[in-house]
Amino acid sequence: MRTLVLLLLLSFSLSFATVLAQQPEQQPPKQTDEFVPISQLPAQDQLPAAPLLVTAYAFVWVVLFAYVVSVSRRLTRVQHEVERLESDIAKRA
Amino acid sequence: MPKWFVPLAAVTALMFAASPFLIANAPYEATMGLVQKIFYYHLPSAWVFLLSAIVCGIASARFLFGGSPRQDRLAYAAAELTVLFGAIVLVTGPLWARKAWGVWWQWDVRLTSSLMGWMVAWAYLLVRKYGGPGSDKLAAGLALFGMANVPFVYISVNYWRTIHPATSVVPTLPVDMGVALWFAVACFLLLFVLLLRLRVYLEEQRARLDTLYLSLDE
Amino acid sequence: MIRTAWLVLKKDLTVEVRSLEIAYTTLFFAVSCVLFFAFALVKEGKAPEDGAAGILWIAIAFGGTLALGRTFERERQSETLRALLMAPAARPAIYVGKLLGIVALLVAAEIILVPLVAFLFQAPLLSHPFWLGAVLLTGTLGFATVGTLFSAMLVRARSRDVLLPVLLYPITVPVIIAGVRATAALLQPDVELALVRFWVALLIALDVVFVTLALWTFEPLMTD
Numbered sequence: 001m002r003t004l005v006l007l008l009l010l011s012f013s014l015s016f017a018t019v020l021a022q023q024p025e026q027q028p029p030k031q032t033d034e035f036v037p038i039s040q041l042p043a044q045d046q047l048p049a050a051p052l053l054v055t056a057y058a059f060v061w062v063v064l065f066a067y068v069v070s071v072s073r074r075l076t077r078v079q080h081e082v083e084r085l086e087s088d089i090a091k092r093a
Numbered sequence: 094m095p096k097w098f099v100p101l102a103a104v105t106a107l108m109f110a111a112s113p114f115l116i117a118n119a120p121y122e123a124t125m126g127l128v129q130k131i132f133y134y135h136l137p138s139a140w141v142f143l144l145s146a147i148v149c150g151i152a153s154a155r156f157l158f159g160g161s162p163r164q165d166r167l168a169y170a171a172a173e174l175t176v177l178f179g180a181i182v183l184v185t186g187p188l189w190a191r192k193a194w195g196v197w198w199q200w201d202v203r204l205t206s207s208l209m210g211w212m213v214a215w216a217y218l219l220v221r222k223y224g225g226p227g228s229d230k231l232a233a234g235l236a237l238f239g240m241a242n243v244p245f246v247y248i249s250v251n252y253w254r255t256i257h258p259a260t261s262v263v264p265t266l267p268v269d270m271g272v273a274l275w276f277a278v279a280c281f282l283l284l285f286v287l288l289l290r291l292r293v294y295l296e297e298q299r300a301r302l303d304t305l306y307l308s309l310d311e
Numbered sequence: 312m313i314r315t316a317w318l319v320l321k322k323d324l325t326v327e328v329r330s331l332e333i334a335y336t337t338l339f340f341a342v343s344c345v346l347f348f349a350f351a352l353v354k355e356g357k358a359p360e361d362g363a364a365g366i367l368w369i370a371i372a373f374g375g376t377l378a379l380g381r382t383f384e385r386e387r388q389s390e391t392l393r394a395l396l397m398a399p400a401a402r403p404a405i406y407v408g409k410l411l412g413i414v415a416l417l418v419a420a421e422i423i424l425v426p427l428v429a430f431l432f433q434a435p436l437l438s439h440p441f442w443l444g445a446v447l448l449t450g451t452l453g454f455a456t457v458g459t460l461f462s463a464m465l466v467r468a469r470s471r472d473v474l475l476p477v478l479l480y481p482i483t484v485p486v487i488i489a490g491v492r493a494t495a496a497l498l499q500p501d502v503e504l505a506l507v508r509f510w511v512a513l514l515i516a517l518d519v520v521f522v523t524l525a526l527w528t529f530e531p532l533m534t535d
Contacts, residue, residue: 052128052189053127053188056185056189059181059184059188060185064181064284067288068288074295078302079298081302082302085305089305
């Protein structure tokens with residue numbers, strides 16, 4: 001259940017970021033044949049960086065958290081099974 | 094939960110909580126501005142991704158030639174972490190690239206070989222899960238080939254003309270950026286050790302369960 | 312050692328020549344692959360740029376996977392692999408023998424595929440036969456090296472048909488990329504031989520790494 005909620009949150013934030021990143025392009029400046037230095041790629045003027053940054057960090061946190069949750073769930077399942085078997089063996093002995 | 098888990102987890106969590114402050118204090122990069130700050134998590138996770146692939150490969154070799162089940166458990170855990178940290182690299186990278194390069198993805202050497210290494214790790218997990226008997230050795234053989242890919246991923250960007258920055262960027266960072274970066278590297282390395290030991294512990298418990306089932310049958 | 316490899320190769324070729332089952336089915340499958348891609352990608356009678364190179368190598372990869380699966384299935388059914396491994400022969404020699412058999416099969420398929428692709432895509436594939444041969448040989452060897460190793464390992468595994476591509480394709484990506492780029496370079500109107508030489512050198516390096524790894528790991532991987 002928790003994993004499902006986390007996955008939903010993740011996909012929502014990713015799609016939100018993608019939508020934000022595709023804002024309509026602004027009007028190009030009048031003197032479009034002016035020399036643009038190579039360090040200034042045109043995409044920079046149109047894309048806001050914040051949604052991308054937030055999504056990146058959010059993804060890292062969510063994925064790491066989801067993994068820890070997954071491992072701990074598997075661990076508790078195995079540990080319960082071990083306890084059950086050990087008590088069974090003790091009962092038989 | 095084993096004894097070392099809570100203290101190690103607490104230290105790692107605290108360091109991770111501190112890292113955004115260091116990252117926010119680092120200066121802006123001249124051309125890319127705010128989006129460059131993804132770098133402070135992207136690069137350490139890439140290093141951990143490659144490190145994890147190497148750990149998996151070495152453990153696999155030791156398992157294949159020595160037969161130690163402990164090495165097999167280590168290899169399985171490392172493969173899972175390779176997939177995890179590889180996913181982080183392959184998502185944070187394109188998010189950064191969308192603004193910095195204008196495209197989400199490019200088939201240059203660094204990106205293609207990283208994706209390939211990640212898929213090898215996935216294949217390892219699939220083989221372990223669905224391969225049936227003998228799949229541990231099979232996967233170990235695969236991991237060796239995957240490890241051979243790692244040096245190529247690292248140096249490819251220095252010898253080919255790629256859109257991805259070269260490895261010379263890191264030693265030449267200004268100090269304020271360097272502090273944030275190396276702190277993040279320390280965070281990720283601690284996290285790697287924590288997750289690896291936790292995952293190996295899970296495998297050990299599973300092995301214990303198997304021996305219990307076997308003793309029950311007798 | 313060489314004698315063992317030669318004996319294994321001769322055995323495989325003899326068995327195969329009797330029915331030619333694997334040769335015919337692999338060839339037919341590879342040809343259908345090429346036709347499929349031709350139908351899918353050709354627009355108004357023209358193939359995409361570099362289309363011929365890519366399609367040729369995809370057909371080799373898919374046909375090769377089929378051939379590998381069938382060859383080792385045959386071994387599994389007659390339990391000959393276990394017999395081979397029990398024989399007092401050096402394990403790497405057995406591996407080399409099987410590898411050469413697969414390479415021979417794939418080369419035979421390529422002899423038909425190359426003129427077919429050249430014909431269907433109007434590509435001057437036969438303009439530099441020596442270099443094309445070098446590219447095809449080194450690329451096929453790289454693919455077959457990893458393929459033979461993994462197929463032999465998978466003989467006793469579950470879901471072996473599905474797992475072979477899962478294991479094989481990620482590892483052979485560099486070989487396929489180098490093969491396609493080298494072939495595409497050979498198809499240009501003015502061929503840059505230096506570029507072709509570079510890709511062939513990379514293919515040779517990959518072959519050396521893969522063959523070394525395969526020879527090193529074949530023994531522990533095949534023992535129970």
